[in-house]
Amino acid sequence: MTELPSLDEIAFGEVLAMSLSTPTTHGTHGLHRFPAKFVPQIPRWALREFSHPGALVVDPFVGSGTTLVEALRYPVRAIGIDLDPLACAIARAKADVPNLEDVRLAWSRVIARWPHVPVPANVPMSGVDNPGHWFSEGARSELDGLFRAIEAVEMNARTRAFLHVAVSSVLRRVSNADDQSMKTYVSHTNPKDPPAVRAIVGKSVDRAIAGLASLENMRNSRAEMPRVLHADARELPIESSSVDLMITSPPYLDSVDYQYNLMAEYFWLGPLVGAESRDDFNLLRRQATGAKNPLSETLHVPKSVAGLLSAEHVPHDRWRSTVSYLQDLDTHLAEAARCLKRHGIYVMVVGNSGSRNGEVPLHDCLTRMAASRGLSLEHAFGYRVRRHYMKFPRKGRGGIILVDWVLVFRRVMDATPSPDRLPLLGWTLPPDAVAN
Numbered sequence: 001m002t003e004l005p006s007l008d009e010i011a012f013g014e015v016l017a018m019s020l021s022t023p024t025t026h027g028t029h030g031l032h033r034f035p036a037k038f039v040p041q042i043p044r045w046a047l048r049e050f051s052h053p054g055a056l057v058v059d060p061f062v063g064s065g066t067t068l069v070e071a072l073r074y075p076v077r078a079i080g081i082d083l084d085p086l087a088c089a090i091a092r093a094k095a096d097v098p099n100l101e102d103v104r105l106a107w108s109r110v111i112a113r114w115p116h117v118p119v120p121a122n123v124p125m126s127g128v129d130n131p132g133h134w135f136s137e138g139a140r141s142e143l144d145g146l147f148r149a150i151e152a153v154e155m156n157a158r159t160r161a162f163l164h165v166a167v168s169s170v171l172r173r174v175s176n177a178d179d180q181s182m183k184t185y186v187s188h189t190n191p192k193d194p195p196a197v198r199a200i201v202g203k204s205v206d207r208a209i210a211g212l213a214s215l216e217n218m219r220n221s222r223a224e225m226p227r228v229l230h231a232d233a234r235e236l237p238i239e240s241s242s243v244d245l246m247i248t249s250p251p252y253l254d255s256v257d258y259q260y261n262l263m264a265e266y267f268w269l270g271p272l273v274g275a276e277s278r279d280d281f282n283l284l285r286r287q288a289t290g291a292k293n294p295l296s297e298t299l300h301v302p303k304s305v306a307g308l309l310s311a312e313h314v315p316h317d318r319w320r321s322t323v324s325y326l327q328d329l330d331t332h333l334a335e336a337a338r339c340l341k342r343h344g345i346y347v348m349v350v351g352n353s354g355s356r357n358g359e360v361p362l363h364d365c366l367t368r369m370a371a372s373r374g375l376s377l378e379h380a381f382g383y384r385v386r387r388h389y390m391k392f393p394r395k396g397r398g399g400i401i402l403v404d405w406v407l408v409f410r411r412v413m414d415a416t417p418s419p420d421r422l423p424l425l426g427w428t429l430p431p432d433a434v435a436n
């Protein structure tokens with residue numbers, strides 16, 4: 001199937017197989033890489049099932065803005081929130097978009113102004129010890145000239161922000177860091193010969209502009225322009241009882257380090273979005289929910305999950321990050337319950353059972369914490385995705401994926417206690433699920 005069926009056609013606990021025969025990059029979805037994006041089909045499904053004209057839709061961990069792009073198809077008001085300023089910049093460029101003609105004109109002027117004479121340059125973020133490790137001198141001087149040209153040409157703030165993100169989309173490729181891995185590292189066993197900036201950036205920005213044009217076509221004429229707020233899902237800047245629908249995929253438990261994955265991009269865009277130095281960058285990594293080395297000092301396992309989690313089942317070195325993660329999500333769920341209208345819906349997508357070792361029954365924990373905050377589990381199902389277009393092998397499992405779980409909660413005054421353990425654990429991929 002290429003789209004999810006309606007809710008009443010999906011059995012509780014069912015695992016659906018979704019086939020994506022075309023890349024999921026229509027509109028502005030493909031503007032910039034981002035770790036752990038969800039497929040657009042998920043927010044599209046949630047919006048189709050649970051929104052109505054004029055509804056207020058919020059994604060509290062909006063990441064690169066997939067929910068907001070899909071929300072443009074519907075006559076709704078959408079708000080995305082993220083703690084990571086670069087994620088906010090990407091989400092804005094994808095959903096709170098500039099005028100197409102303004103971008104075309106500005107880009108042609110930037111190209112005309114981009115100096116051909118290479119000048120030695122460093123990366124703009126301060127405190128990066130060894131910029132030459134990450135970018136060749138040639139790449140640094142080309143990029144420096146390009147970013148300066150974007151600053152020098154007159155354009156409005158939205159257009160400039162869009163061009164920053166469009167140019168950022170080539171940063172990993174023109175860096176010395178490995179292209180295949182999400183993590184930013186320079187491989188010595190598999191050295192890279194990066195292309196020149198000038199050789200690829202024009203095509204990428206043209207593709208970004210084409211995406212913007214196709215977004216115009218998919219947009220509902222009554223959709224409001226989404227808003228992106230740089231804020232914390234543990235303290236939502238949203239009025240109480242105002243939200244009709246929340247859709248999100250929260251961070252995973254200590255497995256995706258968003259900042260580290262986007263480090264090459266941060267070296268250039270960091271100072272433009274508020275992370276001036278390596279220290280600011282490192283702080284962001286520790287503030288995020290799901291951080292490996294979280295900042296929080298006071299740690300306690302949320303009461304509602306006390307029986308599900310014991311220190312003996314979680315490796316000692318992961319105890320702090322696990323407890324901090326659950327604490328953060330518990331705080332967030334209380335906030336979500338405050339913001340949702342009575343009977344409002346929360347659609348949450350969580351990865352395959354959380355922890356590396358499978359020790360933390362994440363969906364059970366989430367369901368119990370949600371119930372304790374007045375969010376009652378209405379439905380739960382899984383989906384897995386085959387990406388036929390993805391050719392390169394990943395640990396021998398070309399193009400595949402684990403299962404993501406979709407949990408649907410409803411805001412109630414007294415949540416009915418859910419089953420102690422959801423029948424979702426221990427699901428393994430059958431051999432035919434492995435695509436090549």
Ligand SMILES: C[S@@+](CC[C@H](N)C(=O)[O-])C[C@H]1O[C@@H](n2cnc3c(N)ncnc32)[C@H](O)[C@@H]1O
Nearest residue numbers: 037038061063064066082083084232233251289
């Ligand atoms: C799984 S990603 C979301 C991906 C998104 N669904 C997409 O398609 O791009 C989780 C996001 O949560 C953000 N995040 C982590 N802690 C947060 C917090 N306390 N408040 C808000 N956002 C947070 C991360 O920066 C990351 O962008």
